[in-house]
Each structure stands twice: as structure tokens, then as C-alpha cells.
Amino acid sequence: MSPLKELIFKRIAFGALTLAVISVLIFVGVELLPGDLAEAVLGQNATPETVAAFRKELKLDLPAHERYLAWLSDFVRGDFGNSLSNGRPIAGLIGWRFANSLFLAATAAAVAVPLSILLGILAALYRNSLFDRTISMVTLTMISFPEFFIAYILIAILSAELGLFPSISNINDQMPLWEKLYAVFLPCATLTMVVTAHMMRQTRASIINILGAPFIEMAKLKGLKRLRVVVVHAFPNALSPVINVVALNLAYLVVGVVIVEVVFVYPGLGQLLVDSVSKRDIPVVQAAGLIFATTYVLLNLLADVLAIISNPRLRNPK
Amino acid sequence: MAFWNLVRRSPWSARIGLAIIALNVFAAIFAPLIAPYGETEIVGDVWAPKSADHLLGTDQLGRDLLTRLIYGARNTIALAFVTTALSFLVGSLCGFFAATLGGWVDMLLSRIMDIIMAFPTLIFALMVLSVVGTSIPAMIVVIALLDSTRVFRLSRAVAMDIEVMEFVEAARLRGEGIWWIMRHEILPNAMPPLVAEFGLRFCFVFLFVASLSFLGLGIQPPTADWGSMVRENAGAITFGIFIPLWPAAAIALLTVGVNLVVDWFLHMASGLKE
Numbered sequence: 001m002s003p004l005k006e007l008i009f010k011r012i013a014f015g016a017l018t019l020a021v022i023s024v025l026i027f028v029g030v031e032l033l034p035g036d037l038a039e040a041v042l043g044q045n046a047t048p049e050t051v052a053a054f055r056k057e058l059k060l061d062l063p064a065h066e067r068y069l070a071w072l073s074d075f076v077r078g079d080f081g082n083s084l085s086n087g088r089p090i091a092g093l094i095g096w097r098f099a100n101s102l103f104l105a106a107t108a109a110a111v112a113v114p115l116s117i118l119l120g121i122l123a124a125l126y127r128n129s130l131f132d133r134t135i136s137m138v139t140l141t142m143i144s145f146p147e148f149f150i151a152y153i154l155i156a157i158l159s160a161e162l163g164l165f166p167s168i169s170n171i172n173d174q175m176p177l178w179e180k181l182y183a184v185f186l187p188c189a190t191l192t193m194v195v196t197a198h199m200m201r202q203t204r205a206s207i208i209n210i211l212g213a214p215f216i217e218m219a220k221l222k223g224l225k226r227l228r229v230v231v232v233h234a235f236p237n238a239l240s241p242v243i244n245v246v247a248l249n250l251a252y253l254v255v256g257v258v259i260v261e262v263v264f265v266y267p268g269l270g271q272l273l274v275d276s277v278s279k280r281d282i283p284v285v286q287a288a289g290l291i292f293a294t295t296y297v298l299l300n301l302l303a304d305v306l307a308i309i310s311n312p313r314l315r316n317p318k
Numbered sequence: 319m320a321f322w323n324l325v326r327r328s329p330w331s332a333r334i335g336l337a338i339i340a341l342n343v344f345a346a347i348f349a350p351l352i353a354p355y356g357e358t359e360i361v362g363d364v365w366a367p368k369s370a371d372h373l374l375g376t377d378q379l380g381r382d383l384l385t386r387l388i389y390g391a392r393n394t395i396a397l398a399f400v401t402t403a404l405s406f407l408v409g410s411l412c413g414f415f416a417a418t419l420g421g422w423v424d425m426l427l428s429r430i431m432d433i434i435m436a437f438p439t440l441i442f443a444l445m446v447l448s449v450v451g452t453s454i455p456a457m458i459v460v461i462a463l464l465d466s467t468r469v470f471r472l473s474r475a476v477a478m479d480i481e482v483m484e485f486v487e488a489a490r491l492r493g494e495g496i497w498w499i500m501r502h503e504i505l506p507n508a509m510p511p512l513v514a515e516f517g518l519r520f521c522f523v524f525l526f527v528a529s530l531s532f533l534g535l536g537i538q539p540p541t542a543d544w545g546s547m548v549r550e551n552a553g554a555i556t557f558g559i560f561i562p563l564w565p566a567a568a569i570a571l572l573t574v575g576v577n578l579v580v581d582w583f584l585h586m587a588s589g590l591k592e
Contacts, residue, residue, distance in 0.1 A: 149566035
């Protein structure tokens with residue numbers, strides 16, 4: 001096997017192991033609950049009948065490893081069981097909410113990725129200029145702010161004062177695309193600001209790192225034009241770290257939607273997860289958590305594999 | 319006195335950071351003395367505007383906002399500080415162990431930490447809290463354990479560099495035990511990067527605690543806490559009352575302050591090496 005394939009294979013194997021461990025942890029987490037889950041969750045309503053029904057619902061009467069395998073195979077087939085709080089199938093609760101969350105994250109990514117790569121390259125090329133220092137101060141402040149602070153500032157200015165955008169983003173399938181985009185403007189802007197700050201700083205750092213490498217100095221000393229140095233020599237080497245940065249931030253974005261969804265009462269998976277945690281609707285939490293974690297792990301995996309593939313030094317082994 | 323000499327030579331950004339931290343710590347320690355009212359005392363109308371009696375107005379139950387902010391500093395900062403300290407205790411101890419013992423201990427600890435780091439932290443915390451129920455001890459332990467993975471990475475890397483030095487070799491040959499080596503040889507040399515990391519981790523933990531409280535899963539009412547104050551007063555903002563911005567701004571201000579000081583510290587630490 002070529003070293004490139006071997007690296008990719010190892011990374012995918014680690015990703016698969018991580019997913020397996022995560023699913024076991026999520027499953028065992030419920031097992032480790034002190035006392036009986038049924039009584040803990042039912043609380044005041046724990047009559048013998050409700051406890052028995054509850055235990056059957058969660059299949060607590062079977063041995064642990066059988067339950068784990070049954071739970072996992074149901075999960076893979078898209079059957080997440082029933083919600084404890086309203087008894088409805090979880091798949092029906094989750095499907096459209098997850099699509100909504102992905103819509104929000106994708107919209108934010110579509111704005112944030114080009115913006116932050118452009119800003120990052122410009123800041124790296126004109127390092128220590130006024131432009132670079134302003135951008136770096138603004139992004140540093142942005143990173144220090146909690147997401148909900150940025151969100152409420154936007155609401156205060158754009159929604160409460162100017163009345164331009166709705167402070168509650170409610171979307172449904174009947175809406176045409178532009179109405180949906182209008183409805184998610186504020187949550188999308190919040191996410192974009194947070195992610196752009198991170199992504200732009202990392203892009204800038206990795207490009208500066210490459211501009212300082214000996215082969216760039218060599219290219220400059222050969223008398224090559226600045227544009228040629230950047231496009232032919234720096235860019236292919238910068239691609240790998242930049243792709244990595246983008247994929248990592250997409251992973252961050254998918255999880256970052258949780259708080260923003262709560263602020264804007266957006267009908268997404270994050271909102272459902274938080275509600276279910278406070279209601280202690282454990283099957284819903286398990287399903288939503290596993291979906292979030294899987295998406296996150298897969299995007300991280302994608303980041304690493306793309307970084308390996310796009311690295312010219314790994315692609316052309318000696 | 320050495321500290322004052324350092325401050326005198328510090329850049330303006332670090333001085334602002336130090337001032338912000340000092341203000342917050344002062345408010346946290348002397349909260350009962352400087353707060354105009356009691357923590358949960360209802361003293362006026364709901365969301366009353368700024369006045370001489372209530373400098374920042376009142377909250378959703380008619381409690382004085384400034385008082386709540388001052389007590390909030392105490393609760394939020396203390397909680398974040400304890401959590402960060404616990405995270406450092408676990409993380410650096412495991413990191414030093416992994417580096418000095420090496421072999422399978424190192425392998426095992428590193429793999430466990432890798433897997434925990436592959437899990438999105440907020441989702442992990444939410445899942446644990448849904449199972450064990452929301453309580454402050456549960457929150458401290460969960461966040462500290464999640465955060466200790468980053469401390470582990472750093473302290474292991476630092477300890478690896480120190481571990482190969484001659485003075486550690488000499489201590490080994492003298493027959494010193496692993497505890498003695500960790501305490502007297504590795505810890506003092508690992509201090510500067512760990513102190514800077516403490517600042518950064520504190521910011522992270524602090525924002526995490528604030529986020530969980532904001533989601534209603536952290537500190538519970540009627541205890542004053544910045545994250546839950548934002549949540550409880552969020553409804554006001556659609557009426558053009560900007561009360562939730564105050565606690566949110568307090569969170570942001572302290573984070574910026576700590577970051578400024580950490581930047582200065584890192585700059586100094588790298589300057590000393592050159």
C-alpha cells in the first residue's frame with residue numbers, strides 16, 4: 001500500500017473507532033444512571049405500573065449487550081424509538097428539524113467560507129498593515145464573545161431598533177427560498193461572524209507560515225513575479241491547511257447552531273436537544289446527540305482526509 | 319513588588335486586561351458589601367428603566383440589575399475558576415504521568431483523550447446532564463473532564479521536552495521516585511506555558527458555563543449568574559429594553575480582559591527564551 005493510502009486508511013479506521021466508542025458511551029451513559037432510570041425520570045408519577053411500562057419502553061428487561069446491538073441496528077435503520085414526553089416516534093420529530101439545522105449551517109457556511117478565506121489571504125499578504133491589525137483586533141474580540149451576546153446585539157440593532165429583520169426565525173416547508181433566507185438572516189449572520197473570526201485567523205496563520213518557508217524565499221530570490229510566487233508556489237502548499245481549516249470549522253458550525261437556534265427559537269435539532277435535556281426525554285437526547293456527534297466526527301474525518309490528499313508532499317512520495 | 323515592576327513595563331492592552339480582571343475579582347469578593355440591595359430582593363417594578371435608585375434598571379422580577387450583576391460575578395467566576403482548577407489538576411497530572419512513564423500508560427491515556435476530544439464538547443455535556451440531571455457539581459465535573467483533555471495534550475508535550483533533560487536523568491540515577499521528579503523537576507519547568515494555558519482554559523470554561531446557564535441547564539434560579547440572567551431577560555429585548563445585553567457584555571468583557579493578559583504573558587514568556 002502506498003504511504004498516502006495507508007495514512008488515509010488509518011485515519012478512517014480511527015474515525016470508525018471513535019464513532020463506535022461514542023455510540024457505546026451514549027448507550028452506557030444511560031446504564032450508569034444511579035438508581036433506576038425509570039423512577040428517576042418518572043419522579044412523582046412512579047407508580048408500579050408506569051415504571052413497568054417505562055422499563056419495557058426502554059427494553060430495560062433485556063441484558064445490556066443485546067439492548068445495545070438492538071438500539072444501534074434500529075438507529076442505523078432510522079428507527080429511533082419513541083419520545084418519552086409525548087410518545088411520538090422520534091424519527092418524525094428529528095428528520096425535518098435536522099434538515100432545518102443543516103439549512104442554517106449551510107447558509108452560514110456559504111457566506112463565511114469565501115469571506116474568511118479572502119480576508120485571511122489579504123491579511124497575510126499585507127501583514128502588519130492597518131488593514132491586518134484592524135481585522136485581527138475585530139476577530140479577536142469576536143472570538144471572546146459568547147455567541148448569544150453577538151446574537152442579542154444583532155437583535156437589538158437590526159430587529160428591535162431598526163425593525164429590519166424578525167427576531168424569531170420561524171421557517172417551514174411552504175415558504176419560498178428567499179423568504180426562508182430572510183427569516184434566517186439574523187441567526188445566519190451570528191454564525192457567520194463567529195465562524196469567520198476563527199476561520200480567517202487560522203487561514204491567515206497558515207498562509208503566513210508558508211510565506212516564511214525556504215522555498216518561497218528561493219522563488220523570490222530567483223526573481224519570480226510576486227503573483228507567480230503566490231499562485232504557483234504558495235497556493236498549492238497553502239491549500240492543504242486551508243481545506244483543513246474550512247472542514248474543521250464546518251464541524252464547529254454544525255454543533256454551534258445549538259445556542260443560536262435557542263436564541264432565535266429556530267425549529268432545528270439543537271433546540272429539540274436542549275428542550276429534551278431539560279425534560280429529561282432521554283431517547284430523544286440519545287438520538288439527537290448521536291446525530292450531532294456523528295456529523296461532527298465525519299466532518300472532522302473529512303477535514304483530515306482532504307488535508308492528507310491535498311498535501312503535495314504526501315501526494316508525490318519520493 | 320516584582321509584580322508592580324512588570325506592570326509598569328507592560329503595554330496598555332495588558333493594563334486594560336489587568337484592570338478588567340481586578341474589577342471583576344473585587345466585585346466577586348466584596349459582593350455583599352458593594353451591592354446596593356440583596357441578591358434575590360425584589361425592589362421595584364418589572365424592567366424598570368435606569369434611575370438613581372437602580373443605576374441599570376431592574377430585571378424580569380423587579381430585582382436590581384446592578385446587584386444581580388455584582389453577585390453574578392461572584393457565582394459565575396467562582397464556578398469557572400473551580401472548574402478550570404479541577405481540569406488542570408486532572409489534565410496536568412495525567413499529562414505528566416504519560417510523559418514520565420511512557421510505554422503503554424502513555425498510549426492508553428493518549429488514545430482515551432483523543433477519543434474524548436473527537437466528541438463535540440457541548441453535545442457531550444448536554445447528554446451527560448440529561449442523564450444525571452442538572453446540578454452544579456455535575457456541571458463542574460463534566461466540564462472539567464472535557465476540558466482536561468486539552469490540558470493533558472499541552473502538559474504531556476511540555477513534560478516530554480523536559481523529561482529528556484540531563485537534570486531529570488540525574489534525578490533518575492539518584493534513585494528519586496516519579497512523584498519527586500514530577501514535583502521538583504518537571505512542574506517548575508513546565509510552569510510558564512501552563513500558566514498561560516490556565517488563562518485560555520479559564521476563558522473557555524467560563525464561556526462554557528455561561529452557555530450552559532444560558533440554555534437553562536447550568537446555575538439555577540434564584541441564584542444570580544450572568545448566563546441565566548441573559549436567558550431570563552431575553553424577552554425584554556423585543557420591547558427595545560436592552561437589559562439582557564448587560565450580563566452578556568459582562569461575560570464578553572471579562573473574556574477579553576483575560577485574553578489581553580494572556581497575550582502579554584505569552585509575549586513575555588517567548589521574549590525570555592530568545
